Amino acid sequence: MDDKFASLEKYNFWNGNVPELGFTRKDYTDKIFDYTGNKLIKVLVGQRRAGKSYILRQIAHRLISEGVNPKNIFYINKEFTDFDFIGNYKDLRTLLNLYKDKLQPSGKVYLFIDEIQNVEGWEHFVNSHSQDYVDSYEIFISGSNSKMLSGELATLLSGRYVNFEILPFSFNEYVGITNATVSKQSYIDYMESGALPELFVLPNVETKRNYISAIKDTVLLRDIIQRHNIKDPKLLEDIFVYLVNNAANLVSITNIVNFFKSNKRKTTYDTLSNYIGFIEDTFLVHKVERYDIRGKDTISGNCKYYINDLSFKNYLYPGFGYGIGYKLENLIYLELRRAGYEVYVGAMRDKEVDFVAKKGDRVIYLQSTYLMADEQTAKREYAPLEAIQDNYEKFVVSLDDISLPSNEGIKHIQAWNLGAIL
Structure with missing residues (x-):
């Protein structure tokens, strides 16, 4: 248990520690901050490495700068190997309980869980803690798949989350970071x-x-x-290459099937459609x-x-x-x-x-x-x-x-x- 708590301590804002914050993306943090102070689950989605983790940490840091006790921030990133011991939502709940036992936070706890789709059954954890009326939580999560909040989960959390798509730097942000x-x-x-x-x-x-x-x-x-x-897998990568090199061109699935067939690649309309959907x-x-x-x-x-x-x-x-x-x-x-x-x-x-x-x-x-x-x-x-x-x-x-x-x-x-x- 001490090893697990040490991993948690390493990446959190406790004891004067400030994890790397990166370039401040004020447009996003302002927009997300407009939805704080309630039980709405804040969901950040977008491509891997587009900056979701930095933005989550920037929000946590801003909460602290506005008076929240750093020990009331609970942050994990499931991309970090230090958190490989969290396989499912029960492991996550156990870690949260360990944190509460050790730090005894008073009042609302802010949960930041990065790349949450890597936690099996994560929706049970989020649903339970977002609606907890004994202990107060506010939840911020991120994920790299657009289907993360689809189907049954969307029904389960219906009306109780707000979604933010995080894109790479805008031109104005580029100007800001490069001076x-x-x-x-x-x-x-x-x-x-x-x-x-x-x-x-x-x-x-x-x-x-x-x-x-x-x-x-x-x-x-x-x-x-x-x-x-x-x-x-080779076909999947070749489809990605095709989409990159035909960006901004009008295409259809039939066009793409014909392109691959003309290059002696066996495929079907359904396979291509599914693979493109997965890439999207x-x-x-x-x-x-x-x-x-x-x-x-x-x-x-x-x-x-x-x-x-x-x-x-x-x-x-x-x-x-x-x-x-x-x-x-x-x-x-x-x-x-x-x-x-x-x-x-x-x-x-x-x-x-x-x-x-x-x-x-x-x-x-x-x-x-x-x-x-x-x-x-x-x-x-x-x-x-x-x-x-x-x-x-x-x-x-x-x-x-x-x-x-x-x-x-x-x-x-x-x-x-x-x-x-x-």
């Missing part, structure tokens, strides 16, 4: 690197490439292959449906996939043809998601609008283009937006050096200023 100025060049540097927090403490391209490769291997092996008993569940890629702007409904069939972080493209598969325009479109998608929008690919007869984004009553249409180098290019990019008959906001986003005047109510935004209008 760069907001400019076209710093935006291109951001686009050509990656935005996972640990990348910013690694010394060179080679170590960054190895780090990104290790993340990819860990997610595919531990979160997909082992969990779903995948029969063809880990947040490595995001699927975006097409949306009929006139009919106001989604369209089945073709869709687009965007990568959760461009580091997978930049460090692992840079040799494939993939223009800067596609990377820009990928970054715009991620920025819209960070700002809380539901995002679709717009379709209207023979025209495509890159993004239809909705948040509450606000709807915006965006076209993404590398540069509007001449009048013909500008005309092509503005045309789909001009064809839309409603009065919602319309933007063209590009990397042009100068900001162009408004055209028929359509505004031009330089990509590095996009966050300001969302």
Whole structure:
């Protein structure tokens, strides 16, 4: 028991200890803090290494700075081998009881459990302690699978949790951590690197490439292959490579099946669909449906996939043809998601609008283009937006050096200023 308590003590805020906090992600911590002081379970989800652990520790540290006794914080990270002895929710409950016996915390205890999906039956622990009316708990958990709160668990915890998707660094956060100025060049540097927090403490391209490769291997092996008993691991990885190198392109499952068959790879529609679904569940890629702007409904069939972080493209598969325009479109998608929008690919007869984004009553249409180098290019990019008959906001986003005047109510935004209008 002493060894187990020593592991707990090592990673907690007791006795003046402050675990590594990383770069403060104020947008997330402010948003999550708005939901504190109640019995709602705060759930952070997102890709491995996107920064969930740092944010949990930042929230704990902020609670302490606002008067919470450090000994009322209980933090574990199931990614750490020191906590391998926690196999299921009963082990977790035993450790919590040990902590309470040793520290005798008075009042509400704040439970922070990182990568909780690695604790078998964790939902029983969370459900029980979130509703405990004898001892007071407030619970913050994180996980790396989008299905963590689906099915029976969603029913079990219905109405008693709030979900936050954690994405890699935004451009503004990139500027903050690198001390760069907001400019076209710093935006291109951001686009050509990656935005996972640990990348910013690694010394060179080679170590960054190895780090990104290790993340990819860990997610595919531990979160997909082992969990779903995948029969063809090589096919799974090849599908991931395909999605990375076709990000921002319209594709369908049938297209992908035909691609693999043309390369003499045996597969089926159902297998590919399942494998892509598993990859989506880990947040490595995001699927975006097409949306009929006139009919106001989604369209089945073709869709687009965007990568959760461009580091997978930049460090692992840079040799494939993939223009800067596609990377820009990928970054715009991620920025819209960070700002809380539901995002679709717009379709209207023979025209495509890159993004239809909705948040509450606000709807915006965006076209993404590398540069509007001449009048013909500008005309092509503005045309789909001009064809839309409603009065919602319309933007063209590009990397042009100068900001162009408004055209028929359509505004031009330089990509590095996009966050300001969302």
